[in-house]
Amino acid sequence: MLDYNKSFIEVQFPVSRISKESYKERKAGASQTLTGLGKWWGRKPLVMVRAALLGILMPVSDDYTKDRDIFLKIMTMDEEGLWLRKYKNISKKKLWQLTTEEERKKYFREGSTAKKPKYPKGMSRENKKAMKEELQRIAFNRLSYDDKLSYCRRPEDVELTDEKEWGIINDHLETNSSNLQELIKELGEKRFGHTPKVGDCFSGGGSIPFEAARMGADSFGSDLNPIAALLTWASLNIAGASDEEIEELKKYQKQVFSKVKEQISKWDLEENNIGHTPVFYLYCNETVCPECGYTVPLLPSFIIAQKSKTIVKINETDRKKYSFEINTNVSDEEFKTIDKKATISNNKLICPHCNKTTPISSIRGDKKLNGETIYGLESNNNVFNNKLYAIQYEDNNNDRYYVSPNKKVLDQEKKIKKLLSERFDEWQKKGYIPKMNIESGDKTDEPIRTRGWEYWNQLFNSRQLLINGLFSKYVDELSKTKKEYAIGILGINKISNFNSKLSRWASLREHNIDTFYNQALNPLYDYSARAMSQLNNTWNFDINNTLIKSNKKVSLKNAEEINFERDIWITDPPYADAVNYHELSEFFLAWDKKLLEKAFPEWYTGSKRVLAVKGKGQSFNKSMVNIYKNLADNMPNNGYQIVMFTHQDVKVWSILTMILWVSGLKVNSAWNISTETNSGGLKEGNYVKGTVLLVLQKQTSDDFAFQDEVYDEIQIEVQKMIDSMKGIDYKDIPDFTDADYLLASYAAALKVLTGYGEIDGIDPEYWLFEERNEENPVEKLIKKARDVANSYLIPEEFEKNHWFELSNAERFFIR
Ligand SMILES: C[S@@+](CC[C@H](N)C(=O)[O-])C[C@H]1O[C@@H](n2cnc3c(N)ncnc32)[C@H](O)[C@@H]1O
Ligand SMILES: [Zn+2]
Incomplete structure (x- = not known):
């Protein structure tokens, strides 16, 4: 007897397995299905959404154990499902450990030891294959769930199609399905009289509507924020597109990239005088020491690369300034000594010339008035200048090395400034670079107060503005379809996330970190910019697509204004x-406004701070x-x-x-x-x-x-x-x-x-x-x-x- 007035999830839920699967999914980092589409904070694991929706739709029988077994089977989280998902082989040594004396006799050659287990000789190829498979299965079944998972794909990466398995599922649920999508439809029909309609009015990065649609439900997602709505739209329409469509979109991405690249080479803004291409540019701020008048580069660390022991040294020049010298493979001792040094630490300038320490707050001219801090930079932001101090180049053998800026690169920097200033007004008008001012708020006050920045474009240096702006320009010029615009805007957001003055340099990984590695806007004293060679991966990002055939709809709206019915609302x-979605998203909106208007004319482009639930x-x-x-x-x-x-x-x-x-x-x-x-x-x-x-x-x-x-x-x-x-x-x-x-x-x-x-x-x-x-x-x-x-x-x-x-x-x- 099945009870459709009750749901599996009301009675039980295999929380431990779902936790483990959720953790596995999160651990996949950037290769999670939707994260590649762009930054959104607090994305929910897809496997959890899948389990939740199935848990609602599945009826309850009088045999709870059987219900659970069937639930796990559909989720590919039972023995058969895990075996289906297994794609890595258990090593021979591990197999040995996992087998009994008896089994070892059967599956290993005589004389095998734990250290050197060997398969029997003289078997036909086919028999050997079958034997190995049998042995893998025996050992696999003995592993703990966690250990099993380390040999498995995620449930979303396999499709349960086995007839026998579906026979067992159909017998229990009195259904007639041969895949997940059919089952979801059938369960919806039994419960609601139609394909289940699922909605999420806080859809963010789109996990819930995406997974619901992928499972076969009619799916609706909405969010107050245009960047979230774009990501949700992209999850359903781009991550949910066919392989052919993705191929077309990839072509479009390549086309935009090569246009930008062509322009950069025409202007000769990257290559050095021996024909090597840059990978990263490392910048720092510099400011004048109030004690001695020297212009000091603000370096929280002199270390550029841990592995190759690369450091930057600063040398006084005759004009009360410093020049940079890059040294690689320095001695352990030198490396250790310099590791302890910095020209800025705990928000204090440590002057390398006069050795005096000055708090940055006093350089900014912050004052206390009636117990409140008045930030001194709000009307004067020339106190911190940008300074290029090192470049990572790649030679013709793909080896990378660091140098301090020479005349050619400094000329390139000058040229960039000139090119940018010639186009600045026009590009702002066209929306290729940000124009918006930074509105005060919990998270946005920090850049305003500590740097005196008033406009979003100030979060980017000239090189970053020119390059990111070129991407916008070509997206605008080359996009013909909504999907092209959308993937173009996503790309611009990825690039601005990795190519801003808030992108940190990590000396251990020798890589730059995105602006939003945390949920804040923290201005830095030293940062890095990506050259075209690095932006290639950022721009031509991978798309993990599965064709979604369900009905799907995405809206940009306040959740208070939802006005149509859904059988199931799943909301987060x-x-x-702690996440200030509305404020943080303005970093992206500043770049996207004009393009969003073209791609989604029915949408607004503001963050609607006042309406955000917070x-x-x-x-x-x-x-x-x-x-x-x-x-x-x-x-x-x-x-x-x-x-x-x-x-x-x-x-x-x-x-x-x-x-x-x-x-x-x-x-x-x-x-x-x-x-x-x-x-x-x-x-x-x-x-x-x-x-x-x-x-x-x-x-x-x-x-x-x-x-x-x-x-x-x-x-x-x-x-x-x-x-x-x-x-x-x-x-x-x-x-x-x-x-x-x-x-x-x-x-x-x-x-x-x-x-x-x-x-x-x-x-x-x-x-x-x-x-x-x-x-x-x-x-x-x-x-x-x-x-x-x-x-x-x-x-x-x-x-x-x-x-x-x-x-x-x-x-x-x-x-
Ligand atoms: C916790 S997040 C959702 C994350 C999402 N489940 C995911 O997996 O990516 C909450 C979302 O609510 C949105 N939000 C805040 N106030 C809202 C409102 N009044 N109407 C609709 N959405 C709102 C935010 O923009 C944010 O995307
Ligand atoms: Zn000084």
């Missing part, structure tokens, strides 16, 4: 989030309630929502609960997926940071309860939840850790609470829409649920009395 709101407190709560009320109105009674948020303290939980409750939603279940972890990997107990998936449905009850009734119910619900989790815990990998049980107890509390229309003494509007600092009643109830869980989870070997004398923290440790 900017919850109490911060904490009443205004945040109000906009969240408006949005989630609206989403609840725009879904059928049997519809579902999943709200993702970062696992935080009880207070945050309680506020979110009240927001969702007031919006007319009730909690069904909650699951925690560890999406991030430290370098140790995601082993048991190594719980770091999680994304909580709250599963919600419409709240239609007008039942009323008293708080103590609610408390009693919470107690029962918590115990029920823990029992059922224990009942379906996985034997091979324990699926639930203490953190999961604790979370489940929160969820149980929320479930009971939001199941009522009204609870005596709890007025969520009072707590949400006015300034309150005291502990709210929901917080109290959640804490009670936590206590219930803690005492319910007493380890067997512990005596009850003793257990109750321990603090929660102690209990946590002991278990």
Whole structure:
């Protein structure tokens, strides 16, 4: 008996496996499917989205174990699925370790040892192949899930097509599918009467709408921010394009690149006098020491490259200035000594001439007035000049070396300034280079205050502006289709991210780092620019495409204005989030405005700071309630929502609960997926940071309860939840850790609470829409649920009395 009024994810969710898969996906870094399209902060792993959507669509039978097996099969996370995904061979030595004495006799040559295992001799090629395969399978099955994953592709990279497997799935689900897309359609039809319609109104980089569409659902994504909408659009239409289309787009990219390159060579702006091409240009700022009047290059480090022990030395010239000298392969001793030196450290200038130290704030002329800092640079930004101090070239054997600037490169720099100033006004008018001024804000104040920058173009030096501007110009001139414009704009964003005054030089990797390696705008004293040879990869970026055939739609709009129905809303709101999407995105919008207008004439091009959901407190709560009320109105009674948020303290939980409750939603279940972890990997107990998936449905009850009734119910619900989790815990990998049980107890509390229309003494509007600092009643109830869980989870070997004398923290440790 299948129950389509219930969902798999309401009952269970294999959180440990999904965490491991999510971690594997994140670890893939730049080769994750969508990250290559461009920078967006806080992208969610696709595998988690896939599991969540399947979890909603899958019905529940009376055999939970079977349900779980089928779920894992569809996700290619069961034994067969993992085997399908396995693409690396287990080494011979490892095979030996993983086999029994008996097996070794069978699969290895006599005389083999752990150090030198050998396969038997005299077998036919075919037999040998079959034997090796058999052995791989035996050994593979004995590995832990983590170890298995290291031999596997990601679930998104394989397609389950095996008839036998689909037979098992269809038998259980009473379906008739032969691939994931067909199954999703069928499950939608059974539940909603049509292909499921999925939406995300905070779509950001597009993970949710992309994965939903790729799985075969009708997909909708929207975001308030034009850069996010562009990325979402690109995920569906470019990462979702056919191979032929991608080939055409690649041609277009190449065409733009060669136009820019042609122009740069015509102007002779890169090659040095022996015909070598530059790779990176290293710049620093320089400023005048107020003590001695020397113009000092500001170098936080004199080290250029760690491996080749390359350093820059500064030498005084007769005009109270410094020239640069690059030395490679210096002695260990010299390298160590110079490693400790700098001309700027802790925001203080250390003058190499007079040895005096001056705080940068006093060079800027910052003043304190009534306890507030008045930044001195706001009207005078000639205090820090740009200075080229080293160039990395590549010779004809592809070997790279560093030199200090010679006359030719300095002439090239001069020429660049001249070329740029001749075109500056025209290019700004045409939108090829930024014109926008930097609006003050949490993150944008730093460049304004510490550098006196007023316009976005000041975040780029002349070389960067000229080159990035040329890309814009040719995108504008060569784009014919929406997709060409879009991929062109994405390219410009990638280039500006890697080619700004905020792109750091990493002496260890001998590479430059993007502006947004963190979620801020930190001006630097030394930075690097990419020459054309490096921009080649940045511009001609790889696209991981899968043809998407589903209906898909992308809008640019405020989530409060969603006005059509979806069966399922999966959202990842900017919850109490440190990421200032609206401000950071202006870095890109400054480059994209004009091109966006051409590509998407129906869109606005501002970041709409005022409308962005941000911060904490009443205004945040109000906009969240408006949005989630609206989403609840725009879904059928049997519809579902999943709200993702970062696992935080009880207070945050309680506020979110009240927001969702007031919006007319009730909690069904909650699951925690560890999406991030430290370098140790995601082993048991190594719980770091999680994304909580709250599963919600419409709240239609007008039942009323008293708080103590609610408390009693919470107690029962918590115990029920823990029992059922224990009942379906996985034997091979324990699926639930203490953190999961604790979370489940929160969820149980929320479930009971939001199941009522009204609870005596709890007025969520009072707590949400006015300034309150005291502990709210929901917080109290959640804490009670936590206590219930803690005492319910007493380890067997512990005596009850003793257990109750321990603090929660102690209990946590002991278990
Ligand atoms: C946490 S991010 C979503 C990330 C996304 N799930 C992904 O995987 O890339 C939240 C998004 O909400 C958007 N946002 C903020 N305020 C909004 C509003 N009022 N309406 C719509 N979107 C908004 C931000 O621009 C941001 O992209
Ligand atoms: Zn000095």
